[in-house]
Amino acid sequence: MREYWGWFGTERFTRQDLWRRFEGQYRNAGGQEPWPKNDFLGWLKLSEHKWILPAPGPRGGEGWRLSDDLVEAFQTERKQSRELCCLAKNTIEHTQVGIGMLELDKDLYRPAKWNIVWSFKPPVPIPGPDVDGKPRNDPSWVFVFSVTADIEPEKLQSQVDGAASHLKLLLEKERCRVASTLEELDTLAAQIN
Incomplete structure (x- = not known):
């Protein structure tokens, strides 16, 4: 989950985007496809992840995005992290x-x-x-x-x-x-x- 958030955030991603990120892991797991096709997508098991939603492109092209709930959770986490960082910097400054x-x-x-x-x-x-x-x-x-x-x-x-x-x-x-x-x-x- 966190990997997907770090790579794609709120953006839509395609099969090619996934290939760039996971090709090495796919090949290390024994994957044989030279380019992302059905075996690669099956290996990723995108449909099993409820936090990955289909997101067709503007002309109907294949794509996915992270669910709104997941994006909101990570954005909240990021905001809390920034607040904690500021609090800690202030604590350090006054020690x-x-x-x-x-x-x-x-x-x-x-x-x-x-x-x-x-x-x-x-x-x-x-x-x-x-x-x-x-x-x-x-x-x-x-x-x-x-x-x-x-x-x-x-x-x-x-x-x-x-x-x-x-x-x-x-x-x-x-x-x-x-x-x-x-x-x-x-x-x-x-x-x-």
Whole structure:
């Protein structure tokens, strides 16, 4: 459904339009027709989709379109997505970020949804878990967390502040480790001289 909406929207589409979009899938499924004919249309099963309606051309040519209900649903989804995006941009704009950065990211699994992503790429390796407590396999990896775009601004601010506090603790721990290592190296160097 979503593929058809993305490709055709409110426009009428023809057999040739469908062929341009589905030829590769048709051939990968074992289709043999060199040009879209009855086997191709049978493979698409257009008549089984209640959201695809016949739409003859101006001179009676073959064609289809998406149902009004489906078009309305996708247009509503698009409008809600835009509103959510604007809300999230406003939330990001009014959030104080001491370290790291906030970005707006489209949710891959739910196209009408957005996520706000905080991330920080350390300039030097920092051992320790990510801000959500999950282990990081490489101390050079990015620290990151993601929240839905409709998060309350105060809650996002709290999470950003929590991420900064977490990083500060890890930095202090690493600084102490490095200082201890330097002391040991100084002691060793003094013994050599």
